[in-house]
Amino acid sequence: MTAATHLVGYDDAMKAFDPVFGIEVHVELNTKTKMFCGCENTFGNEPNTQVCPVCLGLPGSMPVTNEKAVESAIRLGLALGCSIRESSRFARKNYFYPDLAKDYQISQYDEPTSYEGELEVVLDDGTVVMIGIERAHMEEDAGKNTHVGGTGGIQGASHSLVDYNRGGVPLVEIVTKPIEGMGERTAEVARAYVATIRDIVRALGISDGRMEQGRLRADVNLSLRPKAADGEDQSAVPFGKRSETKNINSLRAVERSIHYEAGRQAALLLAGQPVVQETRHWHEDTSSTTPGRSKEEAEEYRYFPEPDLLPVEPSREWIEELRATLPEHPAKMRARLREEWGFSDLEMRDAVAADALTLIADTVAAGAAPQAARKWWMGELARTANEQDVTLPELPVTPAHIAELQRLVDEGKINDKLARQALEGVLAGEGSPAEVVASRGLEVVSDDSALEAAVDDALASQPEVLDKIREGKVQAAGAIVGAVMKATRGQADAGRVREIILARAGVEG
Amino acid sequence: MTDWTDPTQVTRASALEMADAMRAGTVTSVELVQAHLDRIAAVDGPVHAFLYVNAEEALATAAAVDADRATGAALPLLAGVPIAIKDVLVTKGMPTTAGSRILEGWLPPYDATVTAKVRAARMPILGKTNMDEFAMGSSTEHSGYGPTHNPWDLERIPGGSGGGSSASLAAWETPLAIGSDTGGSIRQPAAVTGTVGVKPTYGGVSRYGAIALASSLDQLGPCARTVADTAALHEVMGGHDVMDATSLDEPVPSCLEAARDGAANGLAGVRIGVVKELGGEGYQDGVKQRFEEGLDHLRALGAEIVEVSCPSFKYALAAYYLILPSEASSNLAKFDSVRFGLRVERDTIEKTMGATRAEGFGDEVKRRIILGTYALSAGYYDAYYGSAQKVRTLIQRDFAAAFEQADVLVSPTAPTTPFKIGERIDDPLAMYLNDVATIPANLAGIPGMSLPAGVAPEDGLPVGFQILAPAHEDARLYRIGAALEKALVAQWGGPLASLAPELEVAP
Numbered sequence A: 001m002t003a004a005t006h007l008v009g010y011d012d013a014m015k016a017f018d019p020v021f022g023i024e025v026h027v028e029l030n031t032k033t034k035m036f037c038g039c040e041n042t043f044g045n046e047p048n049t050q051v052c053p054v055c056l057g058l059p060g061s062m063p064v065t066n067e068k069a070v071e072s073a074i075r076l077g078l079a080l081g082c083s084i085r086e087s088s089r090f091a092r093k094n095y096f097y098p099d100l101a102k103d104y105q106i107s108q109y110d111e112p113t114s115y116e117g118e119l120e121v122v123l124d125d126g127t128v129v130m131i132g133i134e135r136a137h138m139e140e141d142a143g144k145n146t147h148v149g150g151t152g153g154i155q156g157a158s159h160s161l162v163d164y165n166r167g168g169v170p171l172v173e174i175v176t177k178p179i180e181g182m183g184e185r186t187a188e189v190a191r192a193y194v195a196t197i198r199d200i201v202r203a204l205g206i207s208d209g210r211m212e213q214g215r216l217r218a219d220v221n222l223s224l225r226p227k228a229a230d231g232e233d234q235s236a237v238p239f240g241k242r243s244e245t246k247n248i249n250s251l252r253a254v255e256r257s258i259h260y261e262a263g264r265q266a267a268l269l270l271a272g273q274p275v276v277q278e279t280r281h282w283h284e285d286t287s288s289t290t291p292g293r294s295k296e297e298a299e300e301y302r303y304f305p306e307p308d309l310l311p312v313e314p315s316r317e318w319i320e321e322l323r324a325t326l327p328e329h330p331a332k333m334r335a336r337l338r339e340e341w342g343f344s345d346l347e348m349r350d351a352v353a354a355d356a357l358t359l360i361a362d363t364v365a366a367g368a369a370p371q372a373a374r375k376w377w378m379g380e381l382a383r384t385a386n387e388q389d390v391t392l393p394e395l396p397v398t399p400a401h402i403a404e405l406q407r408l409v410d411e412g413k414i415n416d417k418l419a420r421q422a423l424e425g426v427l428a429g430e431g432s433p434a435e436v437v438a439s440r441g442l443e444v445v446s447d448d449s450a451l452e453a454a455v456d457d458a459l460a461s462q463p464e465v466l467d468k469i470r471e472g473k474v475q476a477a478g479a480i481v482g483a484v485m486k487a488t489r490g491q492a493d494a495g496r497v498r499e500i501i502l503a504r505a506g507v508e509g
Numbered sequence B: 001m002t003d004w005t006d007p008t009q010v011t012r013a014s015a016l017e018m019a020d021a022m023r024a025g026t027v028t029s030v031e032l033v034q035a036h037l038d039r040i041a042a043v044d045g046p047v048h049a050f051l052y053v054n055a056e057e058a059l060a061t062a063a064a065v066d067a068d069r070a071t072g073a074a075l076p077l078l079a080g081v082p083i084a085i086k087d088v089l090v091t092k093g094m095p096t097t098a099g100s101r102i103l104e105g106w107l108p109p110y111d112a113t114v115t116a117k118v119r120a121a122r123m124p125i126l127g128k129t130n131m132d133e134f135a136m137g138s139s140t141e142h143s144g145y146g147p148t149h150n151p152w153d154l155e156r157i158p159g160g161s162g163g164g165s166s167a168s169l170a171a172w173e174t175p176l177a178i179g180s181d182t183g184g185s186i187r188q189p190a191a192v193t194g195t196v197g198v199k200p201t202y203g204g205v206s207r208y209g210a211i212a213l214a215s216s217l218d219q220l221g222p223c224a225r226t227v228a229d230t231a232a233l234h235e236v237m238g239g240h241d242v243m244d245a246t247s248l249d250e251p252v253p254s255c256l257e258a259a260r261d262g263a264a265n266g267l268a269g270v271r272i273g274v275v276k277e278l279g280g281e282g283y284q285d286g287v288k289q290r291f292e293e294g295l296d297h298l299r300a301l302g303a304e305i306v307e308v309s310c311p312s313f314k315y316a317l318a319a320y321y322l323i324l325p326s327e328a329s330s331n332l333a334k335f336d337s338v339r340f341g342l343r344v345e346r347d348t349i350e351k352t353m354g355a356t357r358a359e360g361f362g363d364e365v366k367r368r369i370i371l372g373t374y375a376l377s378a379g380y381y382d383a384y385y386g387s388a389q390k391v392r393t394l395i396q397r398d399f400a401a402a403f404e405q406a407d408v409l410v411s412p413t414a415p416t417t418p419f420k421i422g423e424r425i426d427d428p429l430a431m432y433l434n435d436v437a438t439i440p441a442n443l444a445g446i447p448g449m450s451l452p453a454g455v456a457p458e459d460g461l462p463v464g465f466q467i468l469a470p471a472h473e474d475a476r477l478y479r480i481g482a483a484l485e486k487a488l489v490a491q492w493g494g495p496l497a498s499l500a501p502e503l504e505v506a507p
């Protein structure tokens, strides 16, 4: 670090300077096969088991474009409000790196498939921000290096291993135009933008958008410029030198990296020192960035049109067909659902944050009332997920299960407590809620004669209770209810038990 | 007539004659393969056409073909006819080097599409032929494994980059060979060895598994000693391939039928255009003389000869030497020591990559990588690569206009007969001029053929006659080529290769 070792706080930085930022988001598409070969596009396999001459870049091999990936990329472009080029070309981006099998990446350069779009981003307080999209282009992912020995970084490693399973996985890179005028809301807007992209790719079904798995990664460019003098036009002030923070893999980190970078740059500028144009690495553990390559050693990629591939030329009819399959904008869908379900803003926001919206919607579609669906997913299940350190969608329970469980409660077959036990069984893999209720014998005892017998047994050991009730101390019935519940191992309908006790005392319930 | 019991005569037959003889039961594939293996053993020491001889597998393939034939099974036309494959094509189980030390010892785990087609056609593969490193050169002197020598005169070059394939044909080591043509690497070697070679329409033959030099120019094609043999092999190699996005989705041209038609029926009504810019100054006298003689034959066959002008051709060589190195610099990046081939270990990966490439690549390859890297650099791209692409469009327009006036275009294949090994090795520009007549076809993606036109009187060395046709009209090459060949062979009293001096045979 140079002399400006202390950071300026984010709010102070935003008061002193005008921030301009831009975001590049890489989305890994969930196509069955890779971008340019027939290898399976799945994750978590043994290293170098999903490779072929093409994605290993063996001499003589040639790429062939995955039409499904083109379709996904065009749908994404349309969802971002982009125009789709009638003819777009792949280009080679040349650089040497061991994880890049051919030592060039097939990407798109001057003719991206999707260009000039605009995306509506809704902030938590309902403010709508329009983000300009410069382009969304297709490319292939690289493999993965693992550095062995030392600290796990390339410095000090004894050697490195390369896994090419990810090499050739289809990516779409979405590039925004410079975003100006957000002031202190910059970090919030950046986060909301990436969250919106994530929601859109999920709604399109073209990627699971899981940032923690690297399926969606963000690079954030940020620069600060002096505030315009009063009466002057801010947009007339030239941009400052920018840094680009690479490979940010959580929404929280998008926000925090901007906080850090704004503070770091402001401190330099206030100390009269220049901001170096460079790429920087984000460190989750310390919430800070460190320098990567500087602009002076910037790569010379020697782009030229990929001669092994034909141009991508989607017909107008096909594009319109794809446009017709576009899902509702996530923010609009949320507003509509909140209305339909009668959720509060807070309830809605929590459900979104917990990634529960689709689950709730599917549970409602399966017949449950919206609030009931919400309570299950945001209550019992959210707790379980939290305990097991998994996401809600990863729990071994389906919206259909939850709808069925709620139906059993609504029909009085089980009470809430039994329902929780039934859910426990479902999560343990014992079957559907009805099956668990049957196999665990959880159904409530609704047979009055059995309940009356249990009440009479309890009253026999505590005869004073009836007198207390007749004297008006109705709450005394609680002791008998408790005893009956205990005797029936919780399977009695407590309300019905109470009615029987009151009837025995000759009091109307 | 060939005496099929005499091994020295067997290797002088054409591929189609061999196929006929096998069908007639007068010779077996094992006998044919053995005769060629013996010939390779006898002459390839001084010729050095082969980098790898695939004796065991070739004999096994031959034996299987013979066994199937004995059962009366239906077999492909060229089943049992041996073939040599340029080392640019990957062949599973056979080392593949593309003439480079950087790939020494590499065993490809897969077959090129054309290799697979050759296997499916049941043709025994005799081995892999020598070439200029990564097909960069016009003399095969740039092979990492030593030069190939021209069977007409062992002190001379056999052309390049496919000098191994052309020399193996001229030395009677194989009746058929596969070549690759980026700027003339099939046609120019054919010209200087008195053999036939065809560059098909771009996309007519799959490039999958052909180690790329310049992807937008490369095309695989057939090499043989007769036009009809190249036609038969063309039909084996051609056709759409889902593994090559640039391969044409259209039927394989009827090359053999066209060749037979040309030989039988002459060329009445055919318009032949002589390209003004591909001749005259810079062309050897004997080359011009044989070319004119070819024109006389074509006239006698009923063709009408017209002169056409292609003014943009003067920029072709310059454009070619920007596009080729640019694409090559990218195609050759993968030779980085990480996954295959040579590795020269250093303490960082960058240094290891650098040291490997410094040691593994020869001078000509380095020269072109540097040229291409420079031409693609920011700030130079438009002036170099961009302008070269514009020249390409102009050349395509010249061809389009010329093909309005003529059904095919003709020229000498190369300006000179083969020069001496070492003569131009230190003069890259003189070397590049060899391809001045062949390069325009690659820039435009059209098909071209070189067939023997005779020998130059001043040095007794072979001269090539080039025919060019519009894209997708490969069959025209065979029709006109076969007609001209028939007239010339009648004049010579036999195929030109049979006029070459006999090679000394190793004991």
Ligand SMILES: [Zn+2]
Binding pocket: A034, A037, A038, A039, A050, A051, A052, A053, A054, A055, A056, A168
């Ligand atoms: Zn693959």
